[in-house]
Amino acid sequence: MRVLSGSNRRWLDFALRLALGAAFVYAGALKIRDPLQFADNIASFQILPNMLVNSFALSLPVFEILTGLLLITGFLGRPASLGILIISAIFVSAVVSALVRGLTIDCGCFGTSEPSRGRMWFDLGRDAILLIGAVAAYSYQSTKSVRRSEVTDRSRRA
Amino acid sequence: MGTLTNVGRDLAGVAGLAALSVMIGFAINHFSSQPLSMVYQSPQERLQSQLAELVAAPPFESFPVDTIDLNQFHRIVEDRSALIFDARSSLYYGQGHVPGALNLSRDHFARDYLRLRSTMERAKDRPMVVYCSGGACHDSKMVAQALVSLGFDHVRIFAGGWDVWTAAGLPTSKG
Numbered sequence: 001m002r003v004l005s006g007s008n009r010r011w012l013d014f015a016l017r018l019a020l021g022a023a024f025v026y027a028g029a030l031k032i033r034d035p036l037q038f039a040d041n042i043a044s045f046q047i048l049p050n051m052l053v054n055s056f057a058l059s060l061p062v063f064e065i066l067t068g069l070l071l072i073t074g075f076l077g078r079p080a081s082l083g084i085l086i087i088s089a090i091f092v093s094a095v096v097s098a099l100v101r102g103l104t105i106d107c108g109c110f111g112t113s114e115p116s117r118g119r120m121w122f123d124l125g126r127d128a129i130l131l132i133g134a135v136a137a138y139s140y141q142s143t144k145s146v147r148r149s150e151v152t153d154r155s156r157r158a
Numbered sequence: 159m160g161t162l163t164n165v166g167r168d169l170a171g172v173a174g175l176a177a178l179s180v181m182i183g184f185a186i187n188h189f190s191s192q193p194l195s196m197v198y199q200s201p202q203e204r205l206q207s208q209l210a211e212l213v214a215a216p217p218f219e220s221f222p223v224d225t226i227d228l229n230q231f232h233r234i235v236e237d238r239s240a241l242i243f244d245a246r247s248s249l250y251y252g253q254g255h256v257p258g259a260l261n262l263s264r265d266h267f268a269r270d271y272l273r274l275r276s277t278m279e280r281a282k283d284r285p286m287v288v289y290c291s292g293g294a295c296h297d298s299k300m301v302a303q304a305l306v307s308l309g310f311d312h313v314r315i316f317a318g319g320w321d322v323w324t325a326a327g328l329p330t331s332k333g
Contacts, residue, residue: 007292032186033249034247034249035187035194035286036192036194036247036265039194039198040200040201043198043200049201050197050198051196051197053198054194054195054196054197054198055180055183055184055196057178057194057198058183058184058186058187059176059179059180059182059183059184059192060179060183061183062179062180062183062186063175063176063179066175066178066179066182067175070175076171077170077177078164078171079168079169079170079172079174079175080175081169081293082165082168082169082171082172082234083171083172083175083176086172111261112291142161142164
């Protein structure tokens with residue numbers, strides 16, 4: 001399936017990495033300014049025990065910034081995009097679980113806002129888009145390295 | 159098979175990045191001026207422990223506090239007829255607050271209260287109004303209840319909070 005030429009694919013990959021990476025760096029930077037507020041947001045989901053809430057609130061923003069920067073630069077792009085994929089899947093699952101349990105909360109994903117059910121559906125949609133983007137970024141990174149290893153094998157055989 | 163090995167290697171990379179993030183996160187917290195404790199406490203538990211630092215207060219109880227609407231609050235701000243307290247964190251207070259409001263944050267209640275104590279005790283008989291970010295925020299209610307627990311009798315809440323004040327296009331102050 002050759003819908004896009006090589007250079008178009010590379011541009012698309014770069015644009016995707018830039019958008020996704022920038023979104024995660026921005027989200028992490030908002031949370032790292034006020035870890036106590038983010039801890040309250042995490043606790044409102046009623047998923048993690050109190051023992052883990054603050055550790056998560058301290059580490060997750062750093063993880064978002066770190067993986068976002070790595071994804072933009074392309075250094076360690078595969079683990080960075082997989083990390084973003086996993087964290088997006090966790091966000092989607094957490095918001096779905098809160099919606100199913102009838103909670104009205106502020107997810108704190110991109111800074112704070114007033115808790116509302118309408119806002120939670122919006123958050124779910126945005127997290128789902130990030131998840132789809134992360135799946136696309138990771139699968140592109142994977143196929144790219146497979147192609148690269150095939151080229152290396154061929155040149156070794158030649 | 160090769161792909162599975164690659165995914166395994168990537169997962170190991172993610173674990174490494176997660177471990178690095180935990181270390182950096184804890185290091186930032188260690189050097190922070192307001193570090194988080196290891197075990198999470200709810201806003202109510204945090205306020206209760208801060209109240210206990212100030213006075214041998216009875217256990218913190220939730221009770222109703224009178225509220226005022228935007229018109230009443232606007233008049234009070236213009237007349238300066240009450241002490242106004244912003245219950246949000248100092249970060250949000252610094253970015254903008256109601257003119258004349260003092261920062262008495264729910265999260266650093268004891269620290270802010272000690273700073274404002276002399277002003278507050280001089281004005282013990284004046285009415286007080288507390289606000290936070292918006293209609294669904296609980297900080298103004300908790301701070302108002304804490305003030306009542308400390309012996310201030312004329313405490314009310316502006317329930318609309320910062321969101322309603324700014325949505326009405328009313329003046330704000332910074333810093």
